Amino acid sequence: MAKAELKTKHKTEIEDSSSLKGTLASVFLLGFFIIITWVSVYYLFVERF
Amino acid sequence: MVNSAVSKIKVDPRDAKLSMAHFYVAFIALALGGLMGLLQTLVRSGKYELPGGIGYYQILTVHGVMMGLVLTTFFIMGFQYAAVSRTAGTHSNAARRTGWIGFWTMTAGTAMAATMVLLNKASVLYTFYAPLQAHWIFYLGLTLVVVGSWIDGAAQIMTYAKWRKNNPGKPSPLLSFMAVINTVLWIVATLGVAATVLFQLLPWSLGLVDTVDVLVSRTLFWYFGHPLVYFWLLPAYMCWYTIIPKIIGGKIFSDSLARLSFILFLLFSIPVGFHHQLTEPGIDPAWKFFQVVLTFMVVIPSLMTAFSLFATFERYGRSKGATGLFGWFKVLPWGDARFTVPFIGMASFIPAGAGGIINASNQMDQVVHNTIWITGHFHLTAATSVVLTFFGISYWLIPHLTGRKLTKAMNKLGIIQGWVWFIGMVFMSGAMHFEGLLGGPRRSAFSTYGGAKQAAEWIPYQIAQAVGGSILFLGIILVLIIFINLAFFAPKGEEEFPVGEAENPQESAPMVFENWKLWLGITAALILFAYTIPFIDIIQNAPPGSKGFKTW
Amino acid sequence: MHMHKFEKIWLIFGVGCLIFFLTTVGVSAFYLGNKPPSCLTTVNPEKVDQTKPFDKPGLHKVEGKDWDYELVYVAQAFSYNPAQVKVPLGAKVRVIATTKDVVHGFEVAGTNINMMLEPGYVSEYTTTFDKAGEYLIVCNEYCGAGHHLMSSKIEVVE
Numbered sequence: 217m218a219k220a221e222l223k224t225k226h227k228t229e230i231e232d233s234s235s236l237k238g239t240l241a242s243v244f245l246l247g248f249f250i251i252i253t254w255v256s257v258y259y260l261f262v263e264r265f
Numbered sequence: 266m267v268n269s270a271v272s273k274i275k276v277d278p279r280d281a282k283l284s285m286a287h288f289y290v291a292f293i294a295l296a297l298g299g300l301m302g303l304l305q306t307l308v309r310s311g312k313y314e315l316p317g318g319i320g321y322y323q324i325l326t327v328h329g330v331m332m333g334l335v336l337t338t339f340f341i342m343g344f345q346y347a348a349v350s351r352t353a354g355t356h357s358n359a360a361r362r363t364g365w366i367g368f369w370t371m372t373a374g375t376a377m378a379a380t381m382v383l384l385n386k387a388s389v390l391y392t393f394y395a396p397l398q399a400h401w402i403f404y405l406g407l408t409l410v411v412v413g414s415w416i417d418g419a420a421q422i423m424t425y426a427k428w429r430k431n432n433p434g435k436p437s438p439l440l441s442f443m444a445v446i447n448t449v450l451w452i453v454a455t456l457g458v459a460a461t462v463l464f465q466l467l468p469w470s471l472g473l474v475d476t477v478d479v480l481v482s483r484t485l486f487w488y489f490g491h492p493l494v495y496f497w498l499l500p501a502y503m504c505w506y507t508i509i510p511k512i513i514g515g516k517i518f519s520d521s522l523a524r525l526s527f528i529l530f531l532l533f534s535i536p537v538g539f540h541h542q543l544t545e546p547g548i549d550p551a552w553k554f555f556q557v558v559l560t561f562m563v564v565i566p567s568l569m570t571a572f573s574l575f576a577t578f579e580r581y582g583r584s585k586g587a588t589g590l591f592g593w594f595k596v597l598p599w600g601d602a603r604f605t606v607p608f609i610g611m612a613s614f615i616p617a618g619a620g621g622i623i624n625a626s627n628q629m630d631q632v633v634h635n636t637i638w639i640t641g642h643f644h645l646t647a648a649t650s651v652v653l654t655f656f657g658i659s660y661w662l663i664p665h666l667t668g669r670k671l672t673k674a675m676n677k678l679g680i681i682q683g684w685v686w687f688i689g690m691v692f693m694s695g696a697m698h699f700e701g702l703l704g705g706p707r708r709s710a711f712s713t714y715g716g717a718k719q720a721a722e723w724i725p726y727q728i729a730q731a732v733g734g735s736i737l738f739l740g741i742i743l744v745l746i747i748f749i750n751l752a753f754f755a756p757k758g759e760e761e762f763p764v765g766e767a768e769n770p771q772e773s774a775p776m777v778f779e780n781w782k783l784w785l786g787i788t789a790a791l792i793l794f795a796y797t798i799p800f801i802d803i804i805q806n807a808p809p810g811s812k813g814f815k816t817w
Numbered sequence: 818m819h820m821h822k823f824e825k826i827w828l829i830f831g832v833g834c835l836i837f838f839l840t841t842v843g844v845s846a847f848y849l850g851n852k853p854p855s856c857l858t859t860v861n862p863e864k865v866d867q868t869k870p871f872d873k874p875g876l877h878k879v880e881g882k883d884w885d886y887e888l889v890y891v892a893q894a895f896s897y898n899p900a901q902v903k904v905p906l907g908a909k910v911r912v913i914a915t916t917k918d919v920v921h922g923f924e925v926a927g928t929n930i931n932m933m934l935e936p937g938y939v940s941e942y943t944t945t946f947d948k949a950g951e952y953l954i955v956c957n958e959y960c961g962a963g964h965h966l967m968s969s970k971i972e973v974v975e
């Protein structure tokens with residue numbers, strides 16, 4: 217546990233102020249949301265006659 | 266390119282006056298349309314009936330025309346006119362006169378169409394599908410709105426052209442460039458609706474010809490109908506790309522990529538109208554699918570936009586010392602209505618866009634076509650993403666133009682307004698989406714359909730929509746209070762017209778973006794490619810035409 | 818013009834998703850026959866009642882076709898003919914419909930049967946009614962004052 221904490225701390229220290237990893241994570245969350253909704257409605261289409 | 270001295274630049278008072286004229290009309294339309302919206306949700310709940318024998322479809326026509334056509338067109342023209350004046354310089358007297366002529370032409374057209382709707386001579390909804398036949402004055406009014414908007418848009422183009430002439434070899438100011446793209450998009454798109462109204466509906470309603478070709482008319486309408494929604498969306502994108510960064514104190518992520526995405530919108534938002542006609546007879550399924558593919562292309566610039574916006578926010582947050590994956594999110598200026606209100610709009614574009622991809626997915630349209638899901642969808646896109654951004658723009662632009670200040674109290678009220686709208690829309694649009702998946706139809710007054718079991722399942726959702734509609738109407742009242750305050754009563758002062766700077770100002774945009782011959786050429790080629798053959802097919806295989814019907 | 822590496826990753830992923838969606842619906846439409854209703858047949862809208870098959874609305878058993886039944890509807894403001902019909906469970910049915918006046922919708926709620934009816938055009942959709950129950954047909958395109966009263970019923974029975 218302590219070790220893990222140390223690790224994350226270390227990470228934030230070297231965090232580059234121009235990093236865009238939050239952006240990358242955000243757009244991928246958005247992408248997954250799109251996929252989930254699309255697949256749900258596609259499922260409805262396949263399920264219905 | 267845009268240095269800090271420029272940020273003090275004010276829109277010339279003479280230009281401000283014309284912009285404000287647009288905004289008066291837009292906000293009157295919002296008030297009227299908002300009241301109708303509330304009544305619609307109440308009627309649809311089954312607990313309320315309209316007084317005095319007023320028909321549901323008459324008020325629905327008022328709502329659609331006021332919100333979809335008047336509010337949007339007037340707000341956008343007023344905003345873009347000011348944005349061009351702010352970034353490309355004060356309009357010349359000739360350009361301003363052109364703008365006024367356009368404004369009055371649009372206003373006269375609006376008055377004509379509105380009169381006919383109020384006399385119940387045009388309860389044909391804002392899409393006026395033939396062979397429902399409205400009074401000819403309604404069609405003439407619409408023609409004037411469109412022609413007026415061309416003249417109005419010409420003012421922006423004139424000032425942009427003057428800037429280009431005075432600054433040879435330099436990329437134009439980003440905001441002006443975007444405004445002109447949207448105006449050009451609008452002009453190319455409205456050619457379709459102008460064609461059907463002028464050559465088909467007007468002569469037909471005047472009795473000069475007996476019949477109308479319904480599918481030709483619908484195809485021309487939807488050639489216009491899809492770019493119409495991008496015409497609404499692009500001003501919101503202008504705010505997100507160029508104004509929001511300045512408001513939060515950050516930078517535009519990339520000037521060039523912003524231009525590229527606008528060019529892509531121009532190219533791909535027009536040759537896609539068939540995605541509104543996917544379940545229609547008379548159109549070859551291969552051509553439908555082809556336009557579906559082009560529709561998906563227009564998703565790409567929105568994917569780029571999403572990245573740019575997140576990147577602007579993250580860069581800004583990190584410059585304020587935020588850490589971690591999402592730490593930047595917390596340090597955004599949530600107390601500033603000019604940011605928060607459009608931000609709610611941006612966030613709403615996530616479910617809105619996801620829904621749009623579903624609607625456009627060829628045969629999947631059969632699940633949702635003309636169900637109330639669609640209404641839920643465009644109340645996220647237009648009635649949330651777009652209008653909340655417009656409200657957010659108003660909160661600084663109106664005082665900027667009237668020489669007043671957005672006070673702390675009004676700022677607070679603005680933020681409350683944004684969240685009220687959001688909550689109302691979660692109820693209304695959310696319930697519409699679910700009811701639509703169960704098959705509940707759109708554009709329909711309350712009905713039990715003879716006690717059908719399926720229809721009974723829809724009613725609870727309609728009650729939820731009435732709850733949402735009531736909350737939204739409260740939101741409308743708040744906007745109107747703020748608008749009236751900022752236009753007439755707020756303390757005198759200076760409110761900034763924020764325009765962002767690019768992160769890398771030295772990396773100037775490639776001049777190819779300003780090559781209108783190229784982009785208009787590709788636009789025309791794509792349109793011709795997507796429409797020529799199916800359109801010839803439609804005309805050659807046309808059934809006997811339809812005479813007019815007045816079924817309301 | 819410079820593009821950040823993450824943006825490239827995102828665009829590749831996003832465009833990949835779009836291609837996946839398009840391929841899925843494209844294959845389903847053009848290889849599995851799930852094209853959206855796009856019938857190209859025309860009819861004189863003023864002579865619908867005299868034109869086959871609309872002279873006999875209702876359910877008809879057919880022989881030698883890819884489907885077992887034809888279910889024929891004539892729409893006009895504000896009703897469908899027939900107003901009610903029973904379809905045997907598991908029947909493969911071609912739904913054939915048109916309108917005598919304005920544009921109407923034809924949506925069998927809770928199914929994929931959802932098509933526009935336009936004057937002068939025949940709309941068709943073929944499907945297998947494989948779930949029993951009562952289905953409401955609603956008009957989902959505005960057609961006038963009685964639009965919300967325009968409906969019909971299908972019972973899918975064993």
Ligand code: HEM
Pocket residue numbers: 299300302303305306325326328329332333336337390391392640644647648652707708709710733734735737738741
């Ligand atoms: C108080 C806020 C609002 C409420 C309660 C509301 C409610 C509604 C409802 C219930 C419908 C569907 C009626 C039906 O299909 O039978 C509708 C349709 C519509 N709304 Fe709104 N709305 C609001 C704001 C807006 C705004 C701000 C816009 C535009 C920017 C807008 C644009 C439209 C359009 C274009 C239609 C379609 C009309 C048609 O199908 O002919 N609405 N609205």
Ligand SMILES: [Cu+2]
Pocket residue numbers: 490491494540541
């Ligand atoms: Cu569209």
Ligand SMILES: [Cu+2]
Pocket residue numbers: 921922956957958959960961963964965967
């Ligand atoms: Cu109808």
